Amino acid sequence: MSGTTSASASASAVARPANGRRRIGSVAWHVGALLVLAVVLYPVVWVLGASFKPSEDIVASLDLLPAKPVWTNFSGLADGISDISIGSFFGNSLMYAGLAVVGVVMSSSLTAYAFAKIRFAGRNLLFTLMIGTLLLPYHVLLIPQYVLFRHLGYIDTLVPLVAGKFLAVEAFFVFLMVQFMRGLPRELDEAAKLDGCGHLRTYWSIVLPLSRPAVITSAIFTFINAWNDFMGPLIYLNTPSKYTVSLGLMMFRDQEGISDYGSMIAMSLVALVPVVAFFMAFQRYLIDGMATSGLK
Amino acid sequence: MTLVEESPVHAVRKRSAAPGAGRRGRRQENLAGYLFMSPWIAGFLLLTAGPMIASLYYAFTSYNLFTPPKWVGLDNFTTMFQDPRWQKSVEVTLKYVVVATPLKLLLALGVAMLLAQRRRGQALYRAAFYLPSLIGASVSVGFVWRALFSDDAVVDRTQKIFGIDAGGWIGNPDYVLYALVALSIWQFGAPMVIFLAGLKQVPRELYEAAEMDGAGPVRRFWNITLPMLSPVLFFNVLLESIHAFQVFGSAYVVSDTRCGPADATLVYTCYLYQKGFKESQMGFASAMAWTLVVAVALVTAVLFWSQKKWVHYEEAAK
Numbered sequence: 001m002s003g004t005t006s007a008s009a010s011a012s013a014v015a016r017p018a019n020g021r022r023r024i025g026s027v028a029w030h031v032g033a034l035l036v037l038a039v040v041l042y043p044v045v046w047v048l049g050a051s052f053k054p055s056e057d058i059v060a061s062l063d064l065l066p067a068k069p070v071w072t073n074f075s076g077l078a079d080g081i082s083d084i085s086i087g088s089f090f091g092n093s094l095m096y097a098g099l100a101v102v103g104v105v106m107s108s109s110l111t112a113y114a115f116a117k118i119r120f121a122g123r124n125l126l127f128t129l130m131i132g133t134l135l136l137p138y139h140v141l142l143i144p145q146y147v148l149f150r151h152l153g154y155i156d157t158l159v160p161l162v163a164g165k166f167l168a169v170e171a172f173f174v175f176l177m178v179q180f181m182r183g184l185p186r187e188l189d190e191a192a193k194l195d196g197c198g199h200l201r202t203y204w205s206i207v208l209p210l211s212r213p214a215v216i217t218s219a220i221f222t223f224i225n226a227w228n229d230f231m232g233p234l235i236y237l238n239t240p241s242k243y244t245v246s247l248g249l250m251m252f253r254d255q256e257g258i259s260d261y262g263s264m265i266a267m268s269l270v271a272l273v274p275v276v277a278f279f280m281a282f283q284r285y286l287i288d289g290m291a292t293s294g295l296k
Numbered sequence: 297m298t299l300v301e302e303s304p305v306h307a308v309r310k311r312s313a314a315p316g317a318g319r320r321g322r323r324q325e326n327l328a329g330y331l332f333m334s335p336w337i338a339g340f341l342l343l344t345a346g347p348m349i350a351s352l353y354y355a356f357t358s359y360n361l362f363t364p365p366k367w368v369g370l371d372n373f374t375t376m377f378q379d380p381r382w383q384k385s386v387e388v389t390l391k392y393v394v395v396a397t398p399l400k401l402l403l404a405l406g407v408a409m410l411l412a413q414r415r416r417g418q419a420l421y422r423a424a425f426y427l428p429s430l431i432g433a434s435v436s437v438g439f440v441w442r443a444l445f446s447d448d449a450v451v452d453r454t455q456k457i458f459g460i461d462a463g464g465w466i467g468n469p470d471y472v473l474y475a476l477v478a479l480s481i482w483q484f485g486a487p488m489v490i491f492l493a494g495l496k497q498v499p500r501e502l503y504e505a506a507e508m509d510g511a512g513p514v515r516r517f518w519n520i521t522l523p524m525l526s527p528v529l530f531f532n533v534l535l536e537s538i539h540a541f542q543v544f545g546s547a548y549v550v551s552d553t554r555c556g557p558a559d560a561t562l563v564y565t566c567y568l569y570q571k572g573f574k575e576s577q578m579g580f581a582s583a584m585a586w587t588l589v590v591a592v593a594l595v596t597a598v599l600f601w602s603q604k605k606w607v608h609y610e611e612a613a614k
Contacts, residue, residue: 026415029410029413029415030415030417032410033410033411033417033421036407036410036425037421037424037425039482040424040425040427040428040482040485041424041427043428043437043440043441043444043482044427044431046440046443046444046450047436047440050443058443059443059446059447059448059449060448062449062450062453107335107336107339110332110333110335110336111333111335114328114329114330114332114333115333118325118328118329118332119325119329120325120326120328120329120330121326121329123329126333126336126337129340130336130340133340133344135534135538135592135596136344136348137538137541137542137585137588137589137592138542139542139564139565139568139584139585139588139589140348140351140582140585140586140589141343141344141347141348141351142568142572142581142585143351143354143572143578143581143582143585144346144347144348144350144351144354144582145343145347146572146573147350147354147361147578148342148346148347148350150361163343164339164343166335166339167335167336167338167339167340167342167343168335168336168339169336169339169340169343169344174336198328199328199332203332224430225433227434228431228433228434228435230433230434230435230544230545230548230549231544231569234548235569245435246434246435249435249436249439250435250549250553253439253549264439265443268435268436268437268439268440269436271434271435271436272431272434272436272437275430275431275434276431279423279427279430283423283426286426286430287422287423287426287489290426290486290489290490291489291492291493292493
């Protein structure tokens, strides 16, 4: 936000020492940064290379990239696993993540609007409660929620996984949106009110559109969290045809024959693709969203 | 500003009544507030508060899902405290939290300070370092970790250069937990981004003044950077340690699905999962869950209490 001013300030601070010293400092900086980069990216490059290696080479060979790339791991994926096609896992994950995004965006933005823009009795207390749930270990909810959804007959469906998303249980996103909406100029909603807009109109046509950055950040984080979610599906889904990608991968592992190992690694790579793609397209939103969470 | 003037609704000015007029206005605001909040309130009651009370009750019962819960008083807690596997899970979890959290935050702070000196490529590095935080929780990365830390893979061969003959860490009960610690540290990007944002808010003048007074880089770090950054550090310590207490997926995926070998990665959640969902001992598992809640609450309380001593909140600035 204040990037330009601090950039010029630091530029003048850097310009002071002698040129030679500055060059050495710059080289050291890049060496350090590249070193960290190498460690950080090693596993990512590894999985990319490994998925084009024959199964028996994957663990044994230390070369990051295959000597002779093979496609068998990917063609092996086409057979699916235990009669379930790979597409089924991806479809289920997509359904889960899609519903989660819709739920979080709708419920969190409504709740955030109330916290940020409506003065109602008990608002501060509820806000404190909401922040409190951020720190609550989810374990304590795991068993009673399971009992509840079992009573309602929703085991082996997506309902237990997405119900909370439609009920604004993800306090982090509510918090993110409240912070953003509080920053919007008050004149806007006051003008709308004078013009006879009710809260629903103000929310829908003014505050929600202006909150787009916070909404996008929440949507992408939600998608990624649902896509990566392992424990939720592990507890609630029992039928392989309903498994998400995470559980599908575990099916590969459970029959970890050497012949399937390559396919397992290939599917790991494919499972990472949507997350990395979202990251590349929206990294600014994600990083800024993350950064503001710590600053209040 | 301009938005208001161009706004089409602005032209049709129907009501000129002052906003929030009188008691009726206030009641309407209350109604609107609770209507907007209703999804959250329903979620809070049904999925948070209600379950918390239910699990507190289950903690004092014997409950296997198929027959109604039977009150057993403190039995679950006494069995739990004497259970060697429970003790092991506490030990493993504490070790994980105490080793992984400081190392991760130290690396995050170090790299953030490196990146804070704006140079070319800073944004690119920042993005790349953040990537592991997004994918680290996935089963895919769990598999990659499993492979990298298995026999004869890269970690094994590297340690042999240094004369360590531990074999792959995955199969070695003395080492496997550190494979999980490494996975946690690898995801230093999220706290790093928060540190970086905090560093940007430290006023430059402070450094310039200190430099003029002859303070070296070490003094400047201890007397300016660290105090100014302490609220952000507090936030990171709180969040990261609470998350570390709850680790599950990486233990289940990276080590074997029984969180072994020899219970070496039997983190608290893993044991809770085994007790609750594999052995259907819902009462025992609930007692475990509540014990964890109390432990995390204590840690949080101690952190909040200690912040008076070391967290520096800037009041007048800005």
